[in-house]
Amino acid sequence: SQKIEQNSEALNIQEGKTATLTCNYTNYSPAYLQWYRQDPGRGPVFLLLIRENEKEKRKERLKVTFDTTLKQSLFHITASQPADSATYLCALEGNTPLVFGKGTRLSVIA
Amino acid sequence: DAGVIQSPRHEVTEMGQEVTLRCKPISGHDYLFWYRQTMMRGLELLIYFNNNVPIDDSGMPEDRFSAKMPNASFSTLKIQPSEPRDSAVYFCASSLGVNTEAFFGQGTRLTVV
Numbered sequence: 001s002q003k004i005e006q007n008s009e010a011l012n013i014q015e016g017k018t019a020t021l022t023c024n025y026t027n028y029s030p031a032y033l034q035w036y037r038q039d040p041g042r043g044p045v046f047l048l049l050i051r052e053n054e055k056e057k058r059k060e061r062l063k064v065t066f067d068t069t070l071k072q073s074l075f076h077i078t079a080s081q082p083a084d085s086a087t088y089l090c091a092l093e094g095n096t097p098l099v100f101g102k103g104t105r106l107s108v109i110a
Numbered sequence: 111d112a113g114v115i116q117s118p119r120h121e122v123t124e125m126g127q128e129v130t131l132r133c134k135p136i137s138g139h140d141y142l143f144w145y146r147q148t149m150m151r152g153l154e155l156l157i158y159f160n161n162n163v164p165i166d167d168s169g170m171p172e173d174r175f176s177a178k179m180p181n182a183s184f185s186t187l188k189i190q191p192s193e194p195r196d197s198a199v200y201f202c203a204s205s206l207g208v209n210t211e212a213f214f215g216q217g218t219r220l221t222v223v
Contacts, residue, residue, distance in 0.1 A: 041217075043215055043217050045214070089152075089153065097212075102151075102152035
């Protein structure tokens with residue numbers, strides 16, 4: 001069956017460091033993958049989309065990679081700040097609408 | 111546009127009661143999705159519509175759940191009768207395409223006691 005796994009439920013990191021979140025999937029062949037941010041009490045907000053023919057995509061301090069051979073996407077936040085603390089969800093395109101991972105809760109400690 | 115609007119934000123109801131959740135999508139978006147989010151299962155797709163027509167409701171957990179979209183600017187998700195295990199946050203989202211960027215509402219936190 002199709003499965004999406006995000007590396008851990010929670011990740012703590014010191015301010016200024018680079019946070020790296022992982023999204024692994026099985027039994028999918030997505031043409032693209034999306035990353036969302038979710039703050040407590042709010043709905044997910046779109047951050048980035050990366051296509052299967054793109055190895056890497058950047059937006060300000062965010063960088064996403066997509067390795068279709070490893071079936072993995074990495075999401076990096078450089079120079080992390082306490083304001084980056086949130087839950088980050090990856091979502092895969094498939095034959096049905098977006099399927100979401102359970103998310104990783106990132107805490108950036110000052 | 112104000113974004114996707116859901117109401118109510120919070121709903122507490124007794125087991126066995128009918129619950130209706132409401133959603134106003136972003137104008138011009140052809141797709142509307144209902145998701146349910148719990149700690150255990152994450153964000154699960156319940157049903158989605160394209161141009162007001164239900165396309166896939168295979169995620170609806172039971173016959174107690176039903177959804178309608180009578181026009182392009184309004185959708186409802188109804189649970190009748192409600193049960194404690196239905197307690198979750200229910201999100202509505204809309205998008206231009208089935209797999210394009212999804213815009214989520216603030217969600218409705220449902221508690222069934």
